[in-house]
Amino acid sequence: MTIRILLVDDERLLRTGFSMILRSEPDLTVVGEAADGQAAVAAAAELHPDVVLMDIRMPGLDGLEATRRIVASGSPTRILVLTTFDLDTYVYAALAAGASGFLLKDTPEDQLIGAIRAIAAGNGLFAPSVTRRLIQHFAVQNPTPVSTPALDSLTDRELEILKLLAGALTNAEIAGALYISEHTVRTHVARILAKLQLHDRAQAIVIAYETGLIRAGDPQQASRAPRPG
Secondary structure, eight states, X not given: OOXXXXXXXXXXXXXXXXXXXXXXXXXXXEEEEESSHHHHHHHHHHHOXXXXXXXXXXXXXXXXXXHHHHHHTTOOOEEEEEESXXXXXXXXXXXXXXXXXXXXXXXXXXXXXXXXHHHXXXXXXXXXXXXXXXXXXXXXXXXXXXOOHHHHTSOHHHHHHHHHHHTTOOHHHHHHXXXXXXXXXXXXXXXXXXXXXXXXXXXXXXHHHHTTSSOTTOTTOOXXXXXXX
């Protein structure tokens, strides 16, 4: 399957550079470009890309609001935020807007390509430094687990798998840890997302932190970026 990509950045040279990198991969195709958030929203509606590489700081409508509008439209398009600014405020705002991943623009080419494939497959992906700060932030905000109606809808097995998801384990690793098949894991993950009304695994990871379901120091604690699974 070919992954359709929309590039959004106000710097033309950066768009050209990303395009050259991505076009060299047989399973990736760049279907369009946009120089600001307003154009990105329009292009996403017209071109229906699988993944949008979204800059944050742009004139007019910024990348965060563009992400929010694309996600709110009900589009299945997934957003991978790319920025030069490794700031907490941007990370949390991007996640709140519905982004599926957050990487810095100096990420190595192979990691960027892998991230696009992971996002297109429905996985969440964050730069390792971002993952560490997410853990630290939510550990302070929610030092003890709290019950929520959303989590109450999950079975014990689904809660167990959600914890492992938040620990950045792949489907294969979760299957190995629980002695079940990968197919069973995929089924449980799909049910978790449906019950919690979440867009993808990235949001599942965040809700696990927000509710205190997983805390810093837990065995499942994420110390690296979520990987394809």
